[in-house]
Structure formats: structure tokens, C-alpha cells
Amino acid sequence: MSTVENMKYWVGLDLGGTKMLATVYDAEFKPLGRKRRRTKGSEGADSVTNRMIRTLRDAIEEAKLTPEQVAGIGIGIPGPVDQAKGIVLEAVNLSWENVPLAKLVRSEFDRPVVVLNDVDAGVYGEYRFGAAKSARTALGIFPGTGIGGGCVYDGQIIRGKRNSCMEIGHISIMPDGQLCGCGLRGCLETEASRLAISAEVAKAAYRGEAPHVMKTVGTTLADIRSSVLAEAIAAGDKVVEQIVRRAARILGTAVATSVHLLCPDVIVLGGGLVEAMPELYVETVASAAKKAVMPSFADTFKVVAAKLGDDAGVLGCAAWAEKTFSD
Amino acid sequence: MSTVENMKYWVGLDLGGTKMLATVYDAEFKPLGRKRRRTKGSEGADSVTNRMIRTLRDAIEEAKLTPEQVAGIGIGIPGPVDQAKGIVLEAVNLSWENVPLAKLVRSEFDRPVVVLNDVDAGVYGEYRFGAAKSARTALGIFPGTGIGGGCVYDGQIIRGKRNSCMEIGHISIMPDGQLCGCGLRGCLETEASRLAISAEVAKAAYRGEAPHVMKTVGTTLADIRSSVLAEAIAAGDKVVEQIVRRAARILGTAVATSVHLLCPDVIVLGGGLVEAMPELYVETVASAAKKAVMPSFADTFKVVAAKLGDDAGVLGCAAWAEKTFSD
Numbered sequence: 001m002s003t004v005e006n007m008k009y010w011v012g013l014d015l016g017g018t019k020m021l022a023t024v025y026d027a028e029f030k031p032l033g034r035k036r037r038r039t040k041g042s043e044g045a046d047s048v049t050n051r052m053i054r055t056l057r058d059a060i061e062e063a064k065l066t067p068e069q070v071a072g073i074g075i076g077i078p079g080p081v082d083q084a085k086g087i088v089l090e091a092v093n094l095s096w097e098n099v100p101l102a103k104l105v106r107s108e109f110d111r112p113v114v115v116l117n118d119v120d121a122g123v124y125g126e127y128r129f130g131a132a133k134s135a136r137t138a139l140g141i142f143p144g145t146g147i148g149g150g151c152v153y154d155g156q157i158i159r160g161k162r163n164s165c166m167e168i169g170h171i172s173i174m175p176d177g178q179l180c181g182c183g184l185r186g187c188l189e190t191e192a193s194r195l196a197i198s199a200e201v202a203k204a205a206y207r208g209e210a211p212h213v214m215k216t217v218g219t220t221l222a223d224i225r226s227s228v229l230a231e232a233i234a235a236g237d238k239v240v241e242q243i244v245r246r247a248a249r250i251l252g253t254a255v256a257t258s259v260h261l262l263c264p265d266v267i268v269l270g271g272g273l274v275e276a277m278p279e280l281y282v283e284t285v286a287s288a289a290k291k292a293v294m295p296s297f298a299d300t301f302k303v304v305a306a307k308l309g310d311d312a313g314v315l316g317c318a319a320w321a322e323k324t325f326s327d
Numbered sequence: 328m329s330t331v332e333n334m335k336y337w338v339g340l341d342l343g344g345t346k347m348l349a350t351v352y353d354a355e356f357k358p359l360g361r362k363r364r365r366t367k368g369s370e371g372a373d374s375v376t377n378r379m380i381r382t383l384r385d386a387i388e389e390a391k392l393t394p395e396q397v398a399g400i401g402i403g404i405p406g407p408v409d410q411a412k413g414i415v416l417e418a419v420n421l422s423w424e425n426v427p428l429a430k431l432v433r434s435e436f437d438r439p440v441v442v443l444n445d446v447d448a449g450v451y452g453e454y455r456f457g458a459a460k461s462a463r464t465a466l467g468i469f470p471g472t473g474i475g476g477g478c479v480y481d482g483q484i485i486r487g488k489r490n491s492c493m494e495i496g497h498i499s500i501m502p503d504g505q506l507c508g509c510g511l512r513g514c515l516e517t518e519a520s521r522l523a524i525s526a527e528v529a530k531a532a533y534r535g536e537a538p539h540v541m542k543t544v545g546t547t548l549a550d551i552r553s554s555v556l557a558e559a560i561a562a563g564d565k566v567v568e569q570i571v572r573r574a575a576r577i578l579g580t581a582v583a584t585s586v587h588l589l590c591p592d593v594i595v596l597g598g599g600l601v602e603a604m605p606e607l608y609v610e611t612v613a614s615a616a617k618k619a620v621m622p623s624f625a626d627t628f629k630v631v632a633a634k635l636g637d638d639a640g641v642l643g644c645a646a647w648a649e650k651t652f653s654d
Contacts, residue, residue: 080623136488149588153485160590160627161463167587170621172580182621253499260494261476261588263487294497294509296407300487 012317033063074317125316252288270306339644360390401644452643579615597633
């Protein structure tokens with residue numbers, strides 16, 4: 001695209017279930033303008049799309065630019081996308097299905113638009129600017145309500161024929177295990193997600209074994225968040241630490257499976273759980289993974305905490321737009 | 328490499344534990360010359376290397392060419408390689424370690440040489456010319472004594488920083504399972520390889536439950552080969568069929584793990600076991616895999632039998648040389 005050569009500004013937008021964040025970057029990916037807005041997913045796809053367009057416009061304005069000066073826009077979506085067609089196949093939290101998002105945004109700004117999965121965007125951000133910088137194969141894992149995954153191989157986001165892949169949360173770790181939200185049983189998510197940890201901690205609290213948790217939030221699952229878990233461990237709730245470590249060990253065996261298949265040199269762990277207790281969590285995962293791989297693979301990878309926090313996604317979106325429209 | 332442009336001939340050599348096969352191809356990959364020779368691995372790396380060079384020379388002669396007309400040579404090795412440096416890191420069956428093979432062969436013919444893993448070569452061959460032609464992501468699985476795997480993504484053989492990857496035989500499928508040759512426990516190989524099947528069949532024969540096997544080869548593990556298994560099933564040894572189907576189902580769950588991580592569109596199954604009973608084996612793997620993936624992934628992949636047999640490896644070697652030295 002020869003028309004792109006004279007332009008140096010890239011825009012990322014990370015769409016989440018509760019908020020969206022748009023940032024405008026210069027050619028060196030220094031942020032020039034930034035705008036946050038609530039998603040309000042319940043108002044429907046049209047409303048959310050309009051809010052996204054306003055957010056992009058505000059960020060571009062804050063950067064003191066006009067849309068014409070933007071070389072490309074990358075948008076990260078919480079769900080599978082068809083990158084080639086720029087269609088959001090599904091976004092469960094937003095009740096979206098087959099939304100031609102790239103076309104909608106392009107018709108508004110008349111600039112190139114690329115749509116990608118938000119986890120892929122986060123991993124790409126960490127690969128370009130963060131904890132997995134310059135890795136040949138970077139695997140990102142984000143334990144939360146579920147467990148998201150993404151992989152950058154040789155500078156490319158690995159994806160399936162139509163959609164994103166790296167559904168590490170759904171690899172089987174326990175035959176006839178607990179029911180997963182996807183309909184299968186014994187998926188990694190059922191034992192190692194933040195939600196699985198919270199449920200196990202709630203049981204322990206109910207039994208009187210996690211006094212700090214009981215005192216601060218009780219047994220309400222939705223309130224047993226990552227920060228609560230970290231505080232409880234610091235306050236001496238031993239059983240909470242044991243529960244978190246078990247989940248991290250199980251995640252470590254899933255990391256080992258990924259190592260056997262893909263041989264990533266860097267595995268980046270991110271999300272609230274990791275941010276709340278980076279050392280305990282990352283070290284436990286790393287040590288379990290090293291034990292579970294073939295001896296010759298033990299020194300081929302490192303496990304690290306993500307560095308960029310919320311910026312990983314929006315940076316990854318903008319950088320992926322750069323990669324897509326500069327090649 | 329501009330010097331390559333006028334040359335159209337590519338040579339592949341597939342080095343196995345017992346025999347080697349070299350083939351010379353024209354630009355359309357029509358075979359022009361071919362030579363087989365026994366490997367005689369026990370005579371040491373120097374001897375084997377010399378036999379490889381003689382085999383290459385013979386094949387080139389049979390094609391009525393001179394080495395100068397060869398654009399590139401690709402060599403497949405039963406073990407991990409450092410592709411970038413052209414070094415065979417290890418070939419257990421040949422007692423090789425850190426053999427600078429590309430350099431040795433290059434010094435003999437003064438032509439570009441690329442070294443790759445033999446399973447990778449087989450998958451690449453099936454991707455270019457066989458059962459996985461034009462797949463975006465082709466995953467190859469070859470159950471034998473162990474279970475080899477390889478993956479071609481977007482035209483590239485996926486590999487780790489230093490070596491080949493896709494060690495699907497060593498992903499964990501049974502916590503505290505049987506001891507694997509790699510030192511871990513419960514690897515896929517321990518329950519689903521041809522060797523695992525043979526051991527289970529030998530037990531059944533010993534107990535009197537596999538009369539055809541008992542009559543033809545007895546309980547000697549080394550003699551219970553894929554063809555014997557197929558014959559026993561055809562002759563009515565029901566328990567042999569049950570054992571093979573169980574192994575295939577377990578392999579199917581490992582396929583599901585690969586689908587969740589990599590979303591391959593084609594999974595190619597090859598090797599002696601598959602060739603001896605393609606329908607029974609492929610259908611059982613496919614059906615188990617479809618059941619073990621998330622519903623939305625069930626129609627994203629197909630499981631097929633390899634098409635090229637022994638030619639897959641040598642074709643893949645030559646075609647990888649073409650890809651490497653034409654890019």
C-alpha cells in the first residue's frame with residue numbers, strides 16, 4: 001500500500017465487556033492520544049459500534065490529528081473473529097454474532113481497519129513491546145473467569161482457517177472432570193481458572209478454613225476476586241495459598257503440553273490473578289512446567305509475568321495494524 | 328540466490344534407522360533418479376555419512392545429471408536438528424550427536440544443503456503433494472514405536488528456537504501413568520503407540536484371548552507388527568480390535584488438544600499402523616477427536632490417512648530444499 005508510506009500514526013482499540021480503550025500512537029508507538037469509554041454491551045451492537053467510533057474519534061482528536069493522518073486502525077474483540085473478512089464471529093459477553101466490524105469502522109474513517117481477538121492482541125503487544133519481546137515463539141496465557149491463550153510464531157499471530165485458536169483453557173486435563181462452560185468436561189478452566197480457584201476458596205471459607213476470606217467477603221463467588229485472594233494469602237490464610245498453588249501447578253502441566261507441541265521460548269502469564277501475586281503464581285507455574293516436560297525441553301523456555309498490563313491489548317491492536325498494512 | 332534460477336533439479340534424502348532413500352526430482356517434482364541403501368548405523372557416523380554421499384551421487388547419476396545441475400539437497404533425519412546451522416543435534420538410533428551434516432554434504436557436492444527432521448519432512452511432503460495439500464495448518468501424526476508429530480503452518484514447518492517440535496507423543500494423557508522412554512510418566516506414547524498396542528495384545532495373547540496372534544507370532548513383542556495386528560483383526564481376534572480402537576480413541580483426545588491449541592484444518596495420520604488398517608484407525612481417531620473438542624471446533628478439521636507412504640519423507644526433503652533455496 002504505497003499510500004500508507006507517508007503516514008506514521010496507528011490507532012488501537014481494545015473492546016472489553018465493561019469498557020473500551022482507544023489509543024493513538026506515532027511511528028515509534030509513543031502514545032499521543034487516549035480515550036476510555038464504558039462499553040454498555042446491553043444496549044446492543046449498533047450502540048456499541050457507535051460508542052467505539054466516538055471513542056476512536058475522541059482519541060484521534062486528543063492526539064491533534066485528523067483521521068486522514070491515520071495509517072491504520074486495529075480493533076481487539078473479546079471473541080473469535082474472521083481476520084481476513086474483518087468480521088466478529090461471536091462475542092458472547094456482548095451478544096454479537098457476525099458483525100462486519102472492519103467494514104463499519106472503515107466506512108466511518110475511510111482508513112484501513114483490522115479486527116483481531118483481544119487475547120491475540122495482548123500477546124502480540126507483549127511480543128512487540130513487553131515481556132516476550134523478540135521471542136521466536138511467544139505463548140500468552142491469561143487466567144481469569146476462563147483461561148485465554150494466544151501465540152505469536154515468527155512474528156505472526158497463529159490462527160485457524162477461519163478464527164483465532166490457542167484455546168488452552170479447553171484442553172482436557174481430567175477425564176470425566178467438572179462440567180465446563182463449553183459443554184465438555186475436565187477442561188483446564190474447570191480446575192485452574194480464577195473462577196475455579198474462587199469456587200474452591202469459597203468452599204474452604206464455608207468450612208471455616210479461610211478466615212480472612214470469610215471475614216472480608218464471605219462465600220460470594222463474585223466477590224472472591226484476585227486481590228482478595230492475594231490479601232488472604234498475605235493475611236495468613238494458608239489454605240488459599242495451597243489452592244492457588246494447586247491451580248498454578250495444573251496450569252503448569254498445560255504449559256508443558258504446549259511446550260511439547262509448540263516449543264515456545266517465552267510463556268507470558270497475564271491477567272488479574274498474575275498481577276495480584278506475580279511471584280507466587282509465575283514461579284509455581286514455571287516449576288510445575290519444567291518438571292512435566294521431557295528433560296531436553298526443560299531449558300528451552302522461560303515463564304514470565306506480562307509487563308504491559310491493560311496497555312498490552314491496545315498496543316497489540318495498533319502494532320498489528322502496522323504489521324498488516326505495512327507488509 | 329540468483330544462481331539457483333537456471334537450475335531446476337532438487338534432491339531429497341530420507342535417512343532411516345535401517346535404510347536410506349535418495350530421489351532426484353525435476354522442477355515439477357517428477358522423480359528422475361532414485362537410490363536405496365542400507366543405513367548400517369552401527370558402523371558409526373562417518374560410515375553412514377559416506378554411504379549417504381554415495382547414495383546421493385548414485386541417484387544423481389541415475390537421473391543423468393551432474394551435481395552442478397542440482398539446485399539444492401534436503402536431508403531428513405530421525406531426530407532433532409538445528410535447521411539454521413544444518414547440524415543434527417541427536418539421532419538416538421544412530422548414536423549421532425552434533426553432526427554438522429549440511430557442511431559435510433555441501434563440501435562434497437558444493438550445492439546448498441538443508442537438514443530437517445524426518446517427521447517434519449513427511450508432513451511437509453503430504454502438505455505439498457499428498458493428503459494435506461494446500462492446508463493452512465497441517466498436523467501430521469505417525470504412530471509407531473513412538474508417536475512422531477509435525478506441523479506445517481502457512482507453508483512453514485513449525486519449529487522451536489533450536490530444534491523441531493510437535494512432540495505429540497509426549498503430551499501427558501494419564502497422571503502417574505506408565506513410564507515412557509523419555510523419563511516422564513503417562514505420555515501419549517505409553518498408551519497409544521504401536522508398541523503400546525503390541526504390548527497389550529501380547530498380554531491378551533498370553534491370557535488366551537487373541538488366538539490368531541498366539542498361533543502366528545506368539546507373545547514376542549518385536550513380532551507383533553502392524554500387519555500382524557491387521558491380520559488378527561481380519562481373522563476374528565475381537566480383543567485385538569478393541570485394543571487398537573482404544574489406542575486410536577486415546578490418540579483422538581490428543582488430536583483434540585492439538586485442535587484446541589492450533590486449529591489445524593487437516594490432520595494426517597501415517598505410518599505402518601495406519602497403512603495396515605486405514606479405515607478402522609482413521610475413523611476411530613476422527614470420531615474420538617470430534618467428541619473431545621468444543622462444539623464450535625467440530626467442523627473445523629478433518630482427519631485423513633497419509634497418501635504418499637515412504638515417498639512423503641523424501642519428497643518433503645526435496646520440496647523443503649526448493650522452498651528454502653528459492654525464497
